[in-house]
Amino acid sequence: MRRVAITGVGAISALGRNAAEFAESLRRGRSGIGPIQSIDCSQLRFQNAAEVPEYSHQPYFEDRRADFMDRFAQFAVIAAREAVASAGVQWTAAVRENAAIVTGSCVGGQTAQDVGFQELYKLGRNRVHPLTIPRTMANAGASHISMEFGITGPSFTVSTACSSAAYAIGQAFWMVRTGATDLAIAGGSEAPFSFGILKAWEAMRVVSPDTCRPFSKDRRGMILGEGAAMFVLEPLEAALARGARIHAEIVGVGMSSDASHITQPSADGAARAMRAALRDAGLAPEQIAYINAHGTATQANDIAESAAIRTVFGPHAGKLAVSSTKSMHGHALGAAAALECLATVTALRDGILPPTANFNQPDPECDLDVIPNQAREAQVEYALSNSFAFGGLNAVLALRKG
Amino acid sequence: MSDELIQRVLKVIATSKRIPLETVMIESDFLQLGIDSMDAVEILFALENEFDISIPDDEVRSVRNVRQMCEGVERLAAAKPAAKQ
Numbered sequence: 001m002r003r004v005a006i007t008g009v010g011a012i013s014a015l016g017r018n019a020a021e022f023a024e025s026l027r028r029g030r031s032g033i034g035p036i037q038s039i040d041c042s043q044l045r046f047q048n049a050a051e052v053p054e055y056s057h058q059p060y061f062e063d064r065r066a067d068f069m070d071r072f073a074q075f076a077v078i079a080a081r082e083a084v085a086s087a088g089v090q091w092t093a094a095v096r097e098n099a100a101i102v103t104g105s106c107v108g109g110q111t112a113q114d115v116g117f118q119e120l121y122k123l124g125r126n127r128v129h130p131l132t133i134p135r136t137m138a139n140a141g142a143s144h145i146s147m148e149f150g151i152t153g154p155s156f157t158v159s160t161a162c163s164s165a166a167y168a169i170g171q172a173f174w175m176v177r178t179g180a181t182d183l184a185i186a187g188g189s190e191a192p193f194s195f196g197i198l199k200a201w202e203a204m205r206v207v208s209p210d211t212c213r214p215f216s217k218d219r220r221g222m223i224l225g226e227g228a229a230m231f232v233l234e235p236l237e238a239a240l241a242r243g244a245r246i247h248a249e250i251v252g253v254g255m256s257s258d259a260s261h262i263t264q265p266s267a268d269g270a271a272r273a274m275r276a277a278l279r280d281a282g283l284a285p286e287q288i289a290y291i292n293a294h295g296t297a298t299q300a301n302d303i304a305e306s307a308a309i310r311t312v313f314g315p316h317a318g319k320l321a322v323s324s325t326k327s328m329h330g331h332a333l334g335a336a337a338a339l340e341c342l343a344t345v346t347a348l349r350d351g352i353l354p355p356t357a358n359f360n361q362p363d364p365e366c367d368l369d370v371i372p373n374q375a376r377e378a379q380v381e382y383a384l385s386n387s388f389a390f391g392g393l394n395a396v397l398a399l400r401k402g
Numbered sequence: 403m404s405d406e407l408i409q410r411v412l413k414v415i416a417t418s419k420r421i422p423l424e425t426v427m428i429e430s431d432f433l434q435l436g437i438d439s440m441d442a443v444e445i446l447f448a449l450e451n452e453f454d455i456s457i458p459d460d461e462v463r464s465v466r467n468v469r470q471m472c473e474g475v476e477r478l479a480a481a482k483p484a485a486k487q
Contacts, residue, residue, distance in 0.1 A: 045459065205443050205459050221459075263440045300439065 003251075004176045005402065007244040008087025008232030010079040010187075011342055013329045014050035014225055018082055022229075022329075022339075023346045026354035027375050031328045033211050033223050033358075038193050046207045050225035050330025051193065068131060069144060070109030071191035075228035075335070076141030077148050080185050084149065087232035087244060089183065091149065100181040101142045101155035102172040103230075104164030104188030106334035107197060108138035114194035138334075141189045141228070153181060159334065162294075163387035164188055166337035166395035169231065170253030173397075176233045188338035189228030198224070204263075206298050212331070214295035214324035215302050215370045217361040222296045225330020229338035231345075246402030248345040251382070252281025258392025265301050265388055270294075270308035273394035274384060278312075281398035283382060285313045288320065288398075290353055290383040292344040293370075295324020296331055305386065306366040321378065323371040327357035337387040341397055344385040348401040351379045403476050410452060411472045418448045431467035445471075453479050 011018060014032025015025035025032065032050045041047045052075070057066035060078050069077070089095070112135035116128035134140065139157040146155045154175075158167040165188025172186030192198075201207050201224060208221035239246060254276025258269030278285060294305055310317045325343040332339055347353050352375050359372035385397040408428055416423040419441055426435065432442060442465075446457050449471075455478040465471055 203443070203447060205446070205462070209459070261438070261440070264438060 001177050002179065003236035003249060004173050004233055005236040005239040005244070005249055006231050006247045006345055007234050007239045008083035008085070008089070009229070009247055009342055009345060010082025010086065011227065011229040011339065012052055012075050012078045013227030013229070013332065013339055014052060015329050019086070019342060022342060023350065025328060026325060026343055026346060027352050029328070029355045029357050029373055029375055031211065031357045033330060036193065039195055039198070041198070044198055045202050046209050048211060049193065049223055052227055068134065070112045070135040070140060072105060072109055072189050073135070073140040073144045075191060075226070076103055076189035076230065077144050079187060079189065079228035079230040080145045080148065083185065083230040083232045089232060095183060096150050097152050098181055099151045099153045099183040099185070100172060100175055101145050101151055102168040102184060102186045103142040103145070103157045104166070104168035104334045104338065105138040105141060105157055105159060106161050106164050106190060107192050109136040109140060110192055110194040110197050112136045114196050117196070145185055160393040160395070161389035161391055162331065162333055162336055163389035163393055163395045164334035164337065165341070166385065166387035166397055167255065169250070169338065169341055169397060170255065170395055172233055173250045173253055176235060182235060182238065184233040185230055186233060187228060187230035188335040190333045190335040191226045192224060192333055193226060208297065211358050212297045212327045213358045213360060214293065214297040214327050214356050215306070215363060215366040215368065216359045217363040219297040219299070219302065221298055222326070223330045225326070225332035226335070227329065227332050227339060228335050229342040231341070248348045248402045249400040250397060251400045252277045252283065252398035254278070254280055254396045256394045258394070260392060262392070263390050265304040266392060267304040267307040267311065269392055269394050270305055270386070270388050271311045273396045274308065274312045274386065277384060277396035277398045283398060286316050287382045288313070288384055289378070289380040290344070290347055291320060291322045292340045292347070292383065292385040293322050293324045294386045294388045295326055295356065297324070297326065301388065302363070303365045305388070306368055309368060317368065320369065321353050321371055321376065322368045323354055323356040325354050327359070337385065337395065340387065341385050344383050344397070344399050348380055348383055348399060351377055353378050353380070403472055407476055407479070408472050411449065411468065411475055414448045414452050415445055415468065418445045426468065428469050428472065449475055455479055455482055
């Protein structure tokens with residue numbers, strides 16, 4: 001089995017248009033949460049989210065190309081371009097034929113779907129735009145990345161709600177580790193800001209009216225986010241041989257299902273995913289020094305996740321640093337785990353652990369070192385990135401400093 | 403609280419949770435009825451439709467039983483602008 005290196009990173013999010021801006025925002029503890037700009041929120045109970053500010057397809061895509069792409073697919077390609085450029089991938093016919101793409105998306109092209117349905121239901125028209133289907137399909141991100149680089153190997157999309165990108169990255173990691181592919185582009189993208197989707201989230205009563213305060217006693221729920229993060233994965237040995245920069249290593253992935261409730265989190269399911277990741281990586285719990293938490297800032301998640309961490313790590317849980325960067329980039333659903341994997345990679349690479357922003361008050365039921373509000377310098381060898389989804393589908397990535 | 407309002411709330415809970423109406427009483431608490439947080443969100447949705455009210459998130463945080471739910475509905479229904487009635 002081969003060791004797997006992350007040789008390229010790319011991101012677009014509320015925290016900036018590239019991975020460096022993302023890292024800088026995390027280092028400063030700067031939150032990208034603010035009033036929603038892209039749609040009218042006067043009929044919503046919440047007004048804040050973590051949007052990519054003032055996004056336009058220009059200068060990224062010519063108008064005619066952008067016609068074919070929903071916002072979420074554009075984000076996927078923008079992040080993949082940066083990841084590929086930073087990895088310095090040399091495209092040959094053989095590389096293109098062998099390379100794989102695995103993307104995560106929860107809701108696909110919601111803007112395109114919403115526009116189409118408004119035409120029918122609200123404006124009373126009898127037809128929708130003929131590109132509504134190809135814009136909406138959840139695999140559009142993977143498809144557009146394949147066309148962007150001429151990649152003809154296996155490309156597909158994983159949809160497991162809020163853990164989609166962790167499943168995607170984990171699957172790509174396994175493909176590179178086993179030799180199924182020598183190069184994978186993996187990550188997640190999401191752009192969930194349509195009026196219909198926001199109304200659906202409002203109805204679930206889990207969205208905060210102000211901001212996202214993970215693990216804080218006064219937390220009031222999640223804040224939705226958008227964006228994409230993509231990674232280039234290669235066998236470590238080959239990457240070192242060609243002199244590539246190693247941002248970090250992926251050393252394991254653990255997956256589990258709660259098999260209990262469609263929305264309520266289970267500490268047991270979360271614990272089993274963390275244990276599975278440690279087992280897959282061949283690590284003892286005591287070797288982990290940082291966890292990028294799922295940390296949605298809902299009442300239920302943060303309590304269940306804290307309990308799960310206590311269960312898996314025992315006394316070592318008190319020595320762990322745990323933070324939720326959703327407090328800054330929001331909950332980007334199918335892209336969340338990709339942004340959080342990048343936050344974890346950045347922490348290992350730069351020796352700076354990102355904080356849990358907007359933190360006010362410790363909660364006895366979330367009794368962990370959550371790195372409140374200020375980033376912390378620390379050289380860490382191993383870290384986990386937790387992702388738990390509605391539907392009870394959990395995935396945890398284990399990473400090592402490069 | 404009027405009996406009529408209580409009966410409407412009980413019926414909404416029974417219909418939404420798909421349990422016999424006679425099992426839902428003003429003295430019942432959600433735990434007894436097996437109502438979890440997602441069930442509660444569905445019941446709130448059904449109550450908003452039944453009474454043509456909007457129930458803010460902050461109103462529901464501390465609600466744990468049927469009596470509190472009825473009291474909340476009564477308060478919101480009374481505060482509703484009269485124009486629509």
